[in-house]
Amino acid sequence: MGDLKKYFPESIGLKSIFKCCGLCMLMPVFLASAVGDWQSFASILNWDPLIWKNDTLYAGSSGGLLRLSEEQFEVFTNSDGTLSHAKLSALFLDDEGNILAGTGAGKAIIDIIDKNGRSRHLDLGLNEITHITGNGANVFMAAIKGLAPGIAHLLRVGDEYIFRDFFDQFPMQISRIYQLALLNDTLYAGTNQGLLRTDIRQPNLKPASAWERTATSIGSAEVKVLSVFDGNLFFTLGQNLCLYENGQYSVEKTSLSATSILTFFKYDTTYYYSQSATVYQRDNTGRRWHTDFIVPGPVISSEICGDDLVLGLQNRGIVKLNLRGEILHTFIPDSPFSEGYTSMAKGGDGTLALANYAGHSLLRKGRWHNLIRSNQHTAIHSQQSEAFSADTLAYTVIGLPLVFDVLISSNNILYTSFQGVHIDLARINYAPVVKPGPVFYVNLDHYLDYGILDTTNDLFDGSEASTAGSAQYVVSRGMAEGKDGSVWIINAHASNGEPLIRILPNGEKIKYSVAESGDKLQVLGREMAFDERNRLWIANQSHRENQPVTTGGITIYDLVRNEWFLLTTAEGLVHNDLFSIDRDIDGSMWVVTAGGVQNILSPATLSSGNFSTVMKNNVRPPLNGLGDVNVSKVRIDSRGNKWFLTTDGGVRIYQRNGVWFNKGYGYNMQNSPLLSDVVYDAVFDSQSGKAYLLTSEGLNTVITPWADPIESEDKIFAYPQPFRPGIEPRLIFANIPDQSTLIISTVNGRHLLTLPPTDSSNQGHEIHWDGRLDNGQFLNRGVYLYFVYNVDGLRFTGKIAIL
Template structure:
C-alpha cells in the first residue's frame, strides 16, 4: 500500500506554478539574514536566504512564505515589489524568477533564464531589478533582461559587452532619456526608448571601472565602485566625492527615495540629503552587537535595516532613539548539521566538520531549541567559547538539561536554555588530540548517547581513549580503541555515530574502520567486534555515516556507498563470522537491484511502526517499509518542499509522529502517521471521523499499544480488516482486505492488547 506523498509540478515552456504543501508540511526556516527589503502598499517585504516574510505596518503581523508555500528554496540574490502590478518578484543565484501575487498569494516560477542553454550557469545570477513602463529591467551576470510584469512574459535581452558578449551588470537606473548600467568593466548608457537596444552598438561605455552600484538622485547619477568611493556623474563629468571618506567594505545596497540617498555596506548604513550631507550614519544599535547590514529602506520617519543576523531592525529617523526587531520565529541558521528530538521538542546545532572530519575553519554558531512550535535561540558566547557544535543529547531523567558536543572545545552543558558549563580537559576526563604542543587544545567530541541507566556515552575522535562515559553519578570512565584502531591520531580515524542496543552493546560508526561493536563488560582485548568490507563484514566501504538499531533489534548501517543491515545486533559477539546483508529490491520492470547502491547515506531513523526514514547526500529522503523492501515515498526537491536533496539529518518526534528533516538549506517537517506505542489503550481514537465523500486518504488509528490486534467490522459483525500494530499508529485504506472500498456505514474498531488483557472498541462513520 502506497502511503507516500507524490506531487507533480506542471511545467510550461516559460513558467511553473508554485505548489503549496501546507496540509502536511511545516517550514522551519531562518529569516535572520535579510537580503533585501521592499515596500508594498501596507506591508514591508523581507527577502531572506531562500524564503521571505511580510510585516503589516498597521497590525504588526508577520506572515512567512517558504518552500511549503511553493517557493523553490534556491538562494535569493535580489527582490523587488511592483506597486503598480502588486507583484513581489524574487531573483535567484541560478537565474530563477518567482513572482508572488500580493492579492492571491499565488507563486509563479519563471524558468526561462534557468533553462537557457547559451548562458553558462555562473552567468545566470540576478543582481538587481528596476521597473520602467511596466517592464522589469533585470540586471544579471550576462546582461539585462526585460520582463513584462503585467503580461508575465519576457521581452528583449541586452547583451552589452564587446561585440554583443555577455557582461556582468550589477544595477541599472534611469535619468531623463537615458538608462544607465553599472557593470564590472564600466558604466554604460543608452537611450531608454530606443527600440534597438538589443544592438550592443547602441550602448555607450561612458567610464571604465568596476562599478558595484548606480542610482539616480535628483538630476545626478551616483555610483560606487570597487575602491569603495562614492562618485557623481552629471551628464558630462565623473567626480569623486572627496568629502565622503572611503567606505569600510564593498557596497551592499544603493537606493534613493527621492529625498535621501542610502548607501549600505556590511558594517555601516549612510544616509545623505540632496546636498550630500550625511544625515545619519548607523553602525551600532543598542542590544544588537556586531551588526552586519545587507539593505535599508527609508519610510517617512522610520528606517528599516536588513541585517545578516537579526532580521529587520526598525528604528527612528533621523535619530535612532528606539529599535524594533521584525523577525519571524525560527532557528538561527538554515545550514543544519544535526537534530535531536524528544517528545514535543527539537534541538538544532549547526556544526560542523567536513567529510574528512576536519572542523576547520572553526565556527561560532549557537544552538536552537524548538518547544511547542516556538523557538529559543541560544547564541554563541565568548564566556564558554564552544565552537563547532555537532550533536545534542537530552538527559532522559531531566529534559531541561542537555549536553552539546563540540568538535573542538569539549561538551557544553545547557540547563533551562542557559549555558552553564563547558566540559574540557580542565574539569572532566575529556582529552585533546596530542600533536606534541601542550598549548594546543583540540577536543573532538562527536555523537553522544544516554543508555538505559542514565549514563552518557561519548565519542572523541583522534585519541586513544576514544570511548568515554559520564556516569549518572558524575564519575567518568575511559576506554581505549587501540585494540581495533592502532593509531587513532594518524590517518582517517573519525568517530561519528553511536547506537546502543537493548542488550547494551555500543555500535560505533567510523571513518575508515567500518562499524565497531563495543561491550565494556568483556575483558580487555575482547571488547570489540568489527564489521568491515567484503569478507570482513560485507560493508560496501568502511566509511560509515549512519547507524540505527530498529525495534526488532537489527542494526541498520548507512555508508558513503550504500546501506546494509546486520540482523540480531545483540548476538554479534556470539557470531564467529559476522556479516551484514544488503537489501535487494525488485523494480517495477522486474529487475532486482541493491537498495541505495553507491549512494551516500547520511542518516537512518526508525518510526513508531519500525519503518525506515533514510537521508541521503544527493537524493533526498526515502521512506521505506520495516524491512526496506517497499518504498512508501521518495521525497525530493522536485516533489516536496525540500529546499535541496542534500539531507544532513532526520529526527522523529515519537509522541507526535512529526518527521524533522535538516538540510544544508533549511529545516522542514512532515506530519507522519507512525508514533511510538502507548502503555495502554485508554486514548485510542480514529480520524478523520466521519470519513466524508471525496476523501481519498487513509483512516488513521492512533493511541495503540505495541503488537495490538486490530479488527474492523461493519455494524453486522462482518470482518473487513485485521492486522497487528507496529508502534502506536496504523493506517486503514478503507477497503475490505484491499479488494474494494467499503460501503457507507458505521464500522467498529475492535482492539486487544498483545496479552489480551486490555481491550478497546471505537467507531468510525464512513459516508460515500
C-alpha cells in the same frame, strides 16, 4: 496570534512598527496538522530588500517572503505554495501590486504573486537571481545561468509576465552582475568590471554592441550598489560613492568601507546612505556627506515608510526611526538566530536543538529560543520574549569548527561535539570566560549550568599523531547515551590511543584505549549506536594511506562481559569505511558504508571464539535502490522506516514492509517542499509522526503516516466541518487506528463508499478523502454517517456535513 503586546512586550520596546499605537499584529503561525503537510524554517532576521507599498512593508529573507502591515505579520514560503523555495534572493513590486521574487538555492525560480494572492512560477534555467528592477512594461533580472552572468528580460502583457530573452554578451568579460537600475529608458548594470548601460528601446539587446561600458572617466572598479532618485543615479565604484547627474559622472565621496553593505535612500529633497551602523546625510548645497546618526547594528537594507525610516539590521530584524535618528520601534520576529546548522537532536520533552559553531536554536512548543555564543558575556533573561527570544552564553570557539553531533541526554543535558577545534589560548587576544574545547554542554533546565569539555585532566587528547596534527587541535565526533544514562563521546585522532570517553551520570569519566581493546577500538570512529542488549557499536573510518592507519569496520563493545570485537569485510561488510549507523526497532543495525547500505542482525550472544562465524550469517547483502544517490547517514523512525539522508537526492525512505516510499524517490526538491537535496540530519516525533529534516538551506518538517499506533477509537474526528467538495481539497478523518476501514453512508444506512486500509487515501493515522464517490461525482449536500473499524475490533460512528 493575538494582541501586539502579547508578542512584543513594552520591556523590549516593541509597541508597533506603524504609527498607530493600539494595533493588533499577528505573528507568523505555522500550522501543520495533517499527514503530508510541510513547514519550512530558516532565519527571518535579515530583511533584504525592503519595499514599502500601499502601507505595507515587504521584505525578502532566507526564510521566506515577509509582509508586515498594520494588522498582521505574515511569512510566505514554499510549504504554503506561495514560493518555489523559502530562500528569497531578490524582490520587486510592480505598479499593479504584483510581486516578483527570485527564490531558490542552486536553482533559481521566478515566483510571481499577483495582487489577488495567486502564484505562478517561471523556470528559466537560472542558477541564481541577484536583483530585479523594472518599469510599467519591463522587468529585468540580474542572474547567473550555468556559469555565465546575464540579465533576464520579462515583458508584462496584461496581467501576465512572459519571458522575452536572456542577455549575456557584453563589451568586456564579467563574472558578476550585482544590481540593476532603470533611469528613464536606460538600464544600468553594476558588475565586477564596472558600470554597463543600454537603451532598452533598442530592438535587440543580445549583442555586446548593444551595451556600453560607462563611467570610465572616474574609474574602472566594481559597481555593487545602484540607486535612482529624481533622474539622478547614485552608485558605488570600488570604495568611491559616485553620482551621475545631467549627463556627467562625479565622485562624491572616497574611502568607503570595502566590506560593509551600503544602501541609499531619500527623504523629501535630502539624500542619505547607510554603511555599517552609520547613516550619512548629503548637504545638497555643498555636496558634502556627513555623519547624521548611529544605529544599533550593521544596516543591510533601508526604506522610507511615510515620514519615517525603516532599516534592516544584520541578524536583528528591522528598526523604525525618525529622520533625527531617534528609534521609534524595533521588530525582531520569532526565528532561529543563524543559518548553517549541521546537526540536531530531539529531547524527551520534545525540544528540538539545532547547532552550529555560533550557538544553538531550540524549538519548544512552536517557539524558538536561541542560545548564542558570546566570547565574554553571559546574559540569561528571567522572562523570555514571545517574539525573538535569545540568551547569550560565554564560551570560546576558535575558528569555525563544524558541529559533528548533538545529543540531548535523558537528564536534559545538551551536548555538542565539534569536529576539530583549536584549544590554544595564544590564538586569541582575550581571556575567555570558558576556554575552548571539543565538546560543549548546557543544562536545558538551567542555562547557567554550562561549560566546555577539554583536555583538562587528560579527558580529551590532541591529534599530534595524525598528519599535520597538533596537541592543541582536538577532534570529537559521534555521541550516544547508554541505558544507564552514560554519555559516550568519540575523541577521534587521539594521539594517546584513547579515542573513547564515557561520562557517567555521577560525573565520573572513563576512557577506553586501543591497547586495552586488543586493537578492536579504532582512533577514527564516526558514529555510535547501542543495540537492544546495550552493546556499543562504533562505525569507523577506514584510513589506509597515511597516519593514522586504521582498518575501519565496526567496533562492538559488550559492556557486561567487557569484550571487544571488530566487524570487517572478512565477516561480510562491503567496505570498511563507515559513515553512519542506527538501530532498527527489531534490534538489528543499519550501516552506511562507502560500498553501500547494509543490515546487520544483532546476535543474542557474542564470543571471541565464534564471532566471525556468527556474524558472517548475520551481515545482509547491500540494499538495492540507492545506486543513484550519495548516502551519508541513516536514521530510523519509531515505526522501523529507514531514512537514508543523501548529499544530492534528498531523503530516500525504505519502509518497514520492504517497500520504497514514493516509488523509491522519497522526498526531494522536485517532489516536495524540501529546502535542499543536501540533508544533514533527521529526527522524529513518534507521537505526531512528524519528521524533522535538517538541510543545507534550513529546517523542514513533514507530517508522515508513521506516528505511534493508535489503539483507541476515542479521539477519532473529521475536519473541516462542514466540508465543501471541490473547494476544499480534502476531508480528513483523524486519529484513525491502524489497518482501519472507512465506510460512508446516508443517515438511514444506505452504503455510499468504502475506503479499505490499502486505499491510497489511507495515510496511517489519517484518511484523506476528496469528497468523490466511486462514480467520480462529488457527494451531494447533506448530513452523512461514517463508520471506522479495524481488524482488532475497534468501532466508531460519526457524522459529517457536506455543503
